[in-house]
Amino acid sequence: VELVESGGGVVGPGGSLILSCAASGFSFKQYFMSWYRRFPGKSREFVATITAGGRTKEYAEDVKGRFIISRDNGEKMVYLQMNNLTVEDTAMYYCNGLGRWGRGTQVTVSA
Numbered sequence: 001v002e003l004v005e006s007g008g009g010v011v012g013p014g015g016s017l018i019l020s021c022a023a024s025g026f027s028f029k030q031y032f033m034s035w036y037r038r039f040p041g042k043s044r045e046f047v048a049t050i051t052a053g054g055r056t057k058e059y060a061e062d063v064k065g066r067f068i069i070s071r072d073n074g075e076k077m078v079y080l081q082m083n084n085l086t087v088e089d090t091a092m093y094y095c096n097g098l099g100r101w102g103r104g105t106q107v108t109v110s111a
Contacts, residue, residue: 001025003095008105011085019080019105021095029053029073031098035080037091038104044094048080062088085109 007019019035034049048059048069057069068081078095085107092104 001098001100003097003100003102005093005095005102005105008093008107010108010110013086013109013111015085015109016081016083017085017107019082019093019095019107021078021080021097021102023076023078023095023097026098028076028097033069033071033078034096035069035078036094036096037089037107038094039091047093050078082107087111 002024004022005019007017009017011017030052032049032051035047036044037047038044046060047063048057048067050057050069050071054071059067066082066084071078087109090107090109092106094104095102
């Protein structure tokens with residue numbers, strides 16, 4: 001199982017980023033996938049999850065209405081569209097599936 005995140009970077013407040021997670025080594029289309037994030041010095045916290053078929057999505061309260069999780073089962077990809085970013089969104093973002101983690105991608109929101 002391998003999960004590889006990409007798409008992080010530095011963006012100004014109010015900006016947008018799209019994170020991607022490439023999955024391999026398991027039957028991707030059978031499993032729900034999630035995004036988590038870790039603030040400096042803290043544990044990872046849930047951001048969003050999407051069911052195997054992509055019909056049901058759930059979000060942490062503080063990202064609802066701003067972030068959108070999606071997936072492409074044919075390409076074995078999961079995405080996190082992040083809009084209206086704030087400095088409080090600055091964190092390392094991780095893809096999670098089948099109980100495994102990627103290495104993360106850093107998102108920094110700075111004026």
